[in-house]
Amino acid sequence: MQMPVPNASVLSRKDEIVARLKQVLPAEAVISDESETRAYECDALTAYKCPPLCAVLPADTAEVAAVMRICHDMGVPVVPRGSGTSLAGGALPTADCVILGVARMNRVIETNYADRYIKVQTGRTNLSVTGAVEAEGYFYAPDPSSQLACAIAGNIAMNSGGAHCLKYGVTTNNLLGVTMVTMDGTIVELGGAHLDAGGLDLLGVICGSEGQLGVVTEATLRILHKPEGARPVLMGYDSSEVAGQVVTDIIKAGILPVAIEFMDRPCIEATEAFAKAGYPMCEALLIVEVEGSDAEIDAQLALIMDIARKHDPVELREAKDADEAGRIWLGRKSAFGAMGQINDYICLDGTIPVSALPQVLGRIRALSEEFGLDVANVFHAGDGNMHPLILFDANKPGDLELCEALGAEILKLCVEVGGCLTGEHGVGIEKRDLMNVQYDPADLEAQMAVKDVFDPGWLLNAAKVFPLADSDKRRAA
Amino acid sequence: MTPGNEDELAQLIRGANGPLRITGGGTRPIGQADGEALTTRGLSGISLYEPGALTLVAGAGTPLAEIEAALAAENQRLAFEPMDHRTLLGTDGTPTLGGMVAANASGPRRISVGACRDFMLGVRFVDGAGNIVKNGGRVMKNVTGYDLVKLLTGSYGTLGVVTEVALKVMPDVETTGTLTISGLSDSDAVAALAAALGSPFEVTGAAHLPKSPDGTPQTLVRIEGFETSVRYRSERLKEVLTPFGDVTADVGGDTARWQAIRDVTALAQQDGDVWRISAKPSEAPEIVARADAKAVQYDWGGGLIWLLCEAGRDLRAALGTYDGHATLIRGSADVPTFQPEAPALAKITAGLRAKFDPRGILNPGIMT
Numbered sequence: 026m027q028m029p030v031p032n033a034s035v036l037s038r039k040d041e042i043v044a045r046l047k048q049v050l051p052a053e054a055v056i057s058d059e060s061e062t063r064a065y066e067c068d069a070l071t072a073y074k075c076p077p078l079c080a081v082l083p084a085d086t087a088e089v090a091a092v093m094r095i096c097h098d099m100g101v102p103v104v105p106r107g108s109g110t111s112l113a114g115g116a117l118p119t120a121d122c123v124i125l126g127v128a129r130m131n132r133v134i135e136t137n138y139a140d141r142y143i144k145v146q147t148g149r150t151n152l153s154v155t156g157a158v159e160a161e162g163y164f165y166a167p168d169p170s171s172q173l174a175c176a177i178a179g180n181i182a183m184n185s186g187g188a189h190c191l192k193y194g195v196t197t198n199n200l201l202g203v204t205m206v207t208m209d210g211t212i213v214e215l216g217g218a219h220l221d222a223g224g225l226d227l228l229g230v231i232c233g234s235e236g237q238l239g240v241v242t243e244a245t246l247r248i249l250h251k252p253e254g255a256r257p258v259l260m261g262y263d264s265s266e267v268a269g270q271v272v273t274d275i276i277k278a279g280i281l282p283v284a285i286e287f288m289d290r291p292c293i294e295a296t297e298a299f300a301k302a303g304y305p306m307c308e309a310l311l312i313v314e315v316e317g318s319d320a321e322i323d324a325q326l327a328l329i330m331d332i333a334r335k336h337d338p339v340e341l342r343e344a345k346d347a348d349e350a351g352r353i354w355l356g357r358k359s360a361f362g363a364m365g366q367i368n369d370y371i372c373l374d375g376t377i378p379v380s381a382l383p384q385v386l387g388r389i390r391a392l393s394e395e396f397g398l399d400v401a402n403v404f405h406a407g408d409g410n411m412h413p414l415i416l417f418d419a420n421k422p423g424d425l426e427l428c429e430a431l432g433a434e435i436l437k438l439c440v441e442v443g444g445c446l447t448g449e450h451g452v453g454i455e456k457r458d459l460m461n462v463q464y465d466p467a468d469l470e471a472q473m474a475v476k477d478v479f480d481p482g483w484l485l486n487a488a489k490v491f492p493l494a495d496s497d498k499r500r501a502a
Numbered sequence: 503m504t505p506g507n508e509d510e511l512a513q514l515i516r517g518a519n520g521p522l523r524i525t526g527g528g529t530r531p532i533g534q535a536d537g538e539a540l541t542t543r544g545l546s547g548i549s550l551y552e553p554g555a556l557t558l559v560a561g562a563g564t565p566l567a568e569i570e571a572a573l574a575a576e577n578q579r580l581a582f583e584p585m586d587h588r589t590l591l592g593t594d595g596t597p598t599l600g601g602m603v604a605a606n607a608s609g610p611r612r613i614s615v616g617a618c619r620d621f622m623l624g625v626r627f628v629d630g631a632g633n634i635v636k637n638g639g640r641v642m643k644n645v646t647g648y649d650l651v652k653l654l655t656g657s658y659g660t661l662g663v664v665t666e667v668a669l670k671v672m673p674d675v676e677t678t679g680t681l682t683i684s685g686l687s688d689s690d691a692v693a694a695l696a697a698a699l700g701s702p703f704e705v706t707g708a709a710h711l712p713k714s715p716d717g718t719p720q721t722l723v724r725i726e727g728f729e730t731s732v733r734y735r736s737e738r739l740k741e742v743l744t745p746f747g748d749v750t751a752d753v754g755g756d757t758a759r760w761q762a763i764r765d766v767t768a769l770a771q772q773d774g775d776v777w778r779i780s781a782k783p784s785e786a787p788e789i790v791a792r793a794d795a796k797a798v799q800y801d802w803g804g805g806l807i808w809l810l811c812e813a814g815r816d817l818r819a820a821l822g823t824y825d826g827h828a829t830l831i832r833g834s835a836d837v838p839t840f841q842p843e844a845p846a847l848a849k850i851t852a853g854l855r856a857k858f859d860p861r862g863i864l865n866p867g868i869m870t
Contacts, residue, residue, distance in 0.1 A: 138700060139693070139696045139700070139783070140696070140784050141696075141699065141700060162702075184645045186643055191642075197620075197649065197652070212846070213846045213850070214844065217782070218782035219780045219781050219782050219805055219825055219827070220613075220617070220780055220806070221606065221608075221617055221619075221656075222827075223780070223827030223829070223840065223841045223843070224841070224843050224851055224869065225653060225656070225657055225660075225661070225851055225854060226606070226619055226652045226653055226655060226657070227653075227847070229653060229655070230648055230649050230650065230652060230653040232649065232652075233645050234649075250700055250701055251702060272554075273554030276553075276554055276555075277553055277554050277673075278673075279675070279676070280673070281672070317731065318734060320730070321730075321731045321734060324730055324731065325728075376639075376641040376642070376643045377641065378552065378557070378640065378641060379552075379554065379555040380552055380554060408641070408642040408643045409555070409641050409642060410641075410642075410643040443639070443640055443641070444639065445639050445641055447644075447645050447646050448641070449643055451645050452645075452646060456646070460646070463639075463646055464646075464647065467634060467635050468635055468636050468637060468647075470633070470635075471629065471650060471858070472637070472648040472650060474854075474858065475857070478850060478857055479850065490647060
């Protein structure tokens with residue numbers, strides 16, 4: 026993966042830059058020793074590493090603004106970092122950048138149950154947002170699988186989703202307001218405790234802009250009362266076509282499950298060996314979960330089981346209690362860990378129209394054979410968000426490159442059938458050079474024009490999202 | 503001008519040498535736009551509808567009625583319940599998909615499922631320089647690049663002329679239930695609505711009319727779904743609401759009153775200026791008290807306030823500062839239609855408009 030050539034002038038001024046930063050931050054919040062900056066050399070896309078010039082850990086919006094003003098004045102690139110869980114390299118440093126970490130900014134600023142929101146500093150982890158309100162029976166809906174570690178800052182940057190977004194939406198649908206610092210150190214307030222911020226929907230474009238428009242320091246998030254209960258069913262089928270038809274039939278019947286998860290045979294086999302969840306060995310396994318009171322759940326599951334039975338399942342298992350529900354989810358929740366046991370893997374997240382599922386799975390199988398690498402599929406079936414896991418051996422020369430080439434082919438396939446490159450992980454550096462597959466030059470120009478307005482000098486996380494050839498011109502300007 | 507396809511539209515914009523007033527069906531004339539009329543009505547028709555995937559793609563000029571009929575045939579709907587502005591604004595004509603998107607038109611269900619912008623999957627548009635641009639797509643989860651879909655939604659034609667829209671649609675419901683309490687003060691009503699919205703019973707409408715058609719205050723809570731579930735939740739919500747007053751529960755009754763709330767008929771056909779305020783729900787009664795309005799409707803649990811005020815008055819001056827913003831939807835007051843922005847924000851807005859519409863020809867008088 027190519028990255029821009031580090032700015033030699035910035036590298037040569039390291040001492041001066043660090044000294045300036047120490048004027049506005051406590052000494053322990055500026056990390057410049059090479060043995061310590063290494064901790065920030067990568068995110069969860071560990072194939073790529075580069076220690077930054079230095080890292081700063083400001084404590085509040087004012088400190089972030091002070092850092093940004095210095096970097097802006099001195100022409101130093103800034104890469105914002107939440108918890109560093111990006112699978113797309115969204116927080117990958119360049120050698121000439123200041124990593125701006127929000128980890129110390131993890132306070133709850135306000136909870137308001139009458140108006141159903143929580144205001145937090147964005148270094149707070151996703152799960153601990155729910156943790157702050159669950160005693161009152163509330164939760165924060167977006168639930169990316171890294172929710173124990175990932176920060177709200179990163180969730181906003183990537184517009185993170187989760188397993189339950191079929192019903193509750195993704196980050197952008199649950200974000201009411203932000204405090205943000207732009208590259209020149211200006212503090213901008215958007216939205217608040219009301220719905221639909223006035224003016225242009227800047228909140229909508231900031232969410233998912235991968236930290237390229239500003240550093241979001243505080244966020245007002247919608248919270249919801251927890252449902253009375255939730256229970257899943259598990260069903261196994263002999264073909265992915267039939268499983269796909271079951272999903273369509275459930276949705277057409279007017280039922281809106283909170284989650285519909287899909288696993289294919291390679292994935293079932295791997296997770297069974299690892300977690301022993303008692304899954305049936307079959308071509309396609311579905312987990313469908315619904316919410317409500319016990320009686321409401323019974324009624325919805327009865328409808329779903331009726332639909333499932335019409336398609337000759339090889340297995341049909343309804344959870345009667347929390348224990349059985351836990352066993353049904355066990356395999357799905359350990360799928361990624363199971364894959365990690367077998368091999369190194371990369372996880373893609375292209376989205377496809379649900380109707381294209383059987384066709385896409387068939388083509389992935391053929392590509393997998395052609396490249397000689399195994400691919401296992403986990404899939405948010407309700408919304409078409411695929412998660413092909415490509416297994417490779419990081420110690421085998423050339424295997425990573427082969428794996429990436431196969432990944433690119435799979436993502437091109439997603440676009441070809443009417444889908445997109447990434448449904449929830451973001452573009453980062455990983456899919457940056459595939460953007461031309463999905464978008465024409467005019468489409469990318471329009472997006473880059475937005476960055477031109479927020480960050481005219483292209484200093485903020487600028488080597489991500491857009492093909493390097495396109496962003497290079499702007500960085501040089 | 504009524505271009506028949508996207509390329510024609512792009513040519514017209516490239517060739518324009520003065521301001522353009524962009525319209526769909528002309529039913530939502532919010533804000534003063536000058537210039538030659540350019541309508542998207544010629545870009546009409548549904549090009550893709552997959553009920554099993556909950557997705558629909560159509561031209562911006564497609565009448566909303568056509569979309570709603572196609573969805574109803576498959577027992578589906580636009581869940582955000584787009585408001586029809588005709589009654590309130592006294593306009594006629596046919597609301598179009600593009601107009602709905604330009605105004606981010608949403609109804610009472612916005613409080614639970616989200617606004618129009620939350621159901622937008624993709625757009626195609628022509629910017630002020632005549633470039634054809636697409637963003638998003640037709641799938642439900644998509645974080646590929648910047649979300650210009652949301653930026654365009656609710657931009658009132660100031661950044662580009664939307665030519666095609668991809669939407670997420672939802673299943674229609676079997677039954678609707680409405681719980682009603684009469685006689686509450688505004689502040690008690692908002693507290694009752696907060697209690698209902700803070701329950702696990704999935705309220706999809708929460709409104710208060712200080713003066714309902716029969717002259718008394720009426721507080722309304724809506725639930726929807728399968729009939730057995732609606733009956734169950736109706737009983738449970740009754741328990742939640744009883745501390746506030748006598749609750750009447752109706753399951754399976756007509757939904758006309760929710761349509762009236764959606765279209766704000768309580769303020770229609772009366773003289774005066776109509777203001778729409780988005781606010782923090784619990785602060786709504788105080789805001790209304792400061793407004794000295796002739797008629798009021800609370801929606802979204804208090805978070806959406808509709809006010810009918812004396813014509814020509816600057817309501818913003820009377821309200822002072824609060825968490826929210828006010829739009830002059832109909833009226834003659836010599837004030838900006840849209841809430842003026844703080845300087846840092848106004849600079850970003852102006853910058854975006856200059857990028858997307860370098861000649862300043864798209865609805866130049868709107869949203870400034």
